Amino acid sequence: MTGTSVFKPTAVQKKALELLGSGAKHILLFGGSRSGKTTILVIAIIYRAVRYPESRHLICRLRTKDARSSVLHETMMPWLKKIVGHRRFKLMVHDNYVRLWNGSEIWIGGLGDREQVDKILGHEYNTIYFNEVSQISWAAINVAYSRLAMHIPGCRNLFLYDCNPASPMHWAYKVFIRKIEARTDTPLAKPELYASMILNPQDNADNLAADYISDILDTMSDKQKARFRDGLWVKAEGVVYEKFSEEMLLAPEELPERFDFVTAGQDFGLNITNVKAGWVGNTVYLIADYGAYNVPTRTFNETLEALGWYTNEDGTEAVFPTYCDPAGGERIQEIRGGVKANNSVDPGIDYICALMERKQFFVSTACTGVLQEIADYVRDEGNQIVKVNDHFMDAMRYAIFSQVQYGIICS
Ligand SMILES: Nc1ncnc2c1ncn2[C@@H]1O[C@H](COP(=O)(O)OP(=O)(O)O)[C@@H](O)[C@H]1O
Ligand SMILES: [Mg+2]
Secondary structure (H helix, E strand, C coil): CCCHHHCCCCHHHHHHHHHHCCCCCEEEEECCCCCCHHHHHHHHHHHHHHHCCCCEEEEEECCHHHHHHHHHHHHHHHHHHHHCCHHHEEEECCCCEEEECCCCEEEEEECCCHHHHHHHCCCCCCEEEECCHHHCCHHHHHHHHCCCCCCCCCCCCEEEEEECCCCCCCHHHHHHHHCECCCCCCECCCHHHEEEEECCHHHHHHHCCCCHHHHHHCCCCHHHHHHHCCCCCCCCCCECCCCCCHHHEECHHHCCCCCCEEEEEEECCCEEEEEEEEEECCEEEEEEEEEEECCCHHHHHHHHHHCCCCECCCCCECCCCEEECHHHHHHHHHCCCEEECCCCHHHHHHHHHHHHHCCCEEEECCCHHHHHHHCCCEECCCCCECCCCCHHHHHHHHHHHHHHHHCCCCC
């Protein structure tokens, strides 16, 4: 090895390394942009791969192409060359992994790309590092959990996470800061296994261009400064459902006892989601939601059935239309009551915004999927919807707007 002294951690990066050895199993580094979060976690993985021969480690983010450009090429390759030496590792381009002379492997992949998922989740690992988790669904993280199962004597397996903070409704805030389960909001069974730390650009000033903080971060809007400079969990800029507020939240027992009718919306994809809505006149109540990751449509529908999705309180069958992502093709037939949804995005969003404005939109606190996405569902500078973390948002729109457009009523 060329030597580990070529890497000089900043003071907070040193603390982050200590946290990795603290006994926690899940470690999140959050904070502003360019504060050294990704670097220190990649370095930690390189150290682990070097120290434990034949060990295997996974670094994943939402998209493979982003994992390759920002993690593999910008961060990992330069440090591997310095720390390990370029002759002692090999990049296996098509398989997306790096193999070290000692038999250790570091895999890179995207949890949001179907062709990647089976490949990366087909192995067992000693470390799984979820990069930029603000973009990754809780369902996907949970599926990956089962893959941290490789056994190498002496090596304590770890889950690592990093992100720029999202809204305080994001699962990462719930799990790491509030220490509650993301799906049920109940206290974590073993909170001591979850640790987090904030790193901000100021902490990494020595490694940044002199004007990065003063000319770029300091000149951002207040909301952006809060997130990207100060690392705070605050509402994003450009939020689509800006009008959504806490007053629209209802405990399940506060929902109306009877609805005029019920509809549901179904989104397909690696993240598969369903949102169920009850209607009283023109007022919409989101009753329940459910999401899963990388499961066949049929299995997903069977789970809905087992959850009582299609059963009334008195045990009779609940019959209602489920408006499905039109791109679902034949999968639509596998969903009970499945019909094609209307997929006009902007009119659908406008309709829901108008419901919120008229106080005709309520969400049960049981809808933890919708609630985890709604505050982070945003438009970019070009006013385009950011297609990230939007699985429940699409299903919700199908459930509501298709009903308005098509008006199928079942009882
Ligand atoms: N200990 C370090 N030594 C040298 N450069 C570093 C160190 N830590 C971070 N950097 C550099 O700082 C910049 C931002 O780091 P990065 O890890 O990408 O931040 P973040 O993931 O928090 O956005 C990168 O150019 C990276 O190479
Ligand atoms: Mg980063």
